[in-house]
Amino acid sequence: MEIQKLHNVVFKKFLKNQNLDIFLKDVDIFLDKYLDKIFYMPSILKLQKAIFNNHKIAIFSSSVMFLVEPIAKMLKVDEYRATKYLFDKENRFDKIDVIMDGKQKAKEAKALIKKLKxxxxxxxxxxxxxxxxxxxxxxxxxxxxxxxxxxxxxxxxxxxxxx
Known part of the structure; x- marks a missing residue:
């Protein structure tokens, strides 16, 4: 299933009208339990080497921002982009703002490359x-x-x- 369709299905079925706080309260528990299984060591070693060499690192992920942000902070990565949702005044999921698919990642990367000169x-x-x-x-x-x-x-x- 392509990423656009997957996000739309998941949003409509599981997130629409749910309060963000329900998910945020369990993010740390989820990351503590599964993060070491998610990380692929050869890529983490390359990331650490790049950080050591003072390279600018950016994460462009199709995952949702409320998961990507704490992971980026844990990895000490300041630049990150992810799928974003909009919320109503009660902090409930209202609609999808941006799906960070490959085309959107390229667009965001080009903007960052330009910004960094x-x-x-x-x-x-x-x-x-x-x-x-x-x-x-x-x-x-x-x-x-x-x-x-x-x-x-x-x-x-x-x-x-x-x-």
């Missing part, structure tokens, strides 16, 4: 999904992380690093 030659992209193909195009270095089948084929064809 860097060039494509100084940009690396790490992803596990072929849906991020537009995002890969903004970078010189392309790394497929535990890639899905389509991305693995593309990575092999163009000699991208695969971890």
């Amino acid at each position: 860097i060039t494509k030659e100084n940009v690396s992209v790490y992803s596990d999904s072929f849906e991020d193909i537009d995002l890969f195009e903004v970078a010189k270095e392309k790394v497929a992380v535990q890639p899905n089948r389509r991305l693995k084929q593309k990575a092999e064809r163009y000699s991208w690093e695969i971890i």
Whole structure:
């Protein structure tokens, strides 16, 4: 299922009119329980090396902001973009504002690259999904992380690093 459709289905079925606080109270519990299973060590090691070398790091995730933000802070990453929702005056999920799909990730990355005044030659992209193909195009270095089948084929064809 493509990411746009998945977000729309999940939003309508599970989130619409629910209070955000119901989810926020369990975010820390969820992260404590599952984060070590979510992280892929080879990519975490590359992230730590980049931080050590004072590289600017940004996370562009199709996951929801209320999960991405605490993860980014835990990883000491200041720049992050994620799927955003709008809320009503009672703090209930009202509608989807932005779905951070591959095209939106590329758009956000280009804006950040422009803001930072860097060039494509100084940009690396790490992803596990072929849906991020537009995002890969903004970078010189392309790394497929535990890639899905389509991305693995593309990575092999163009000699991208695969971890």
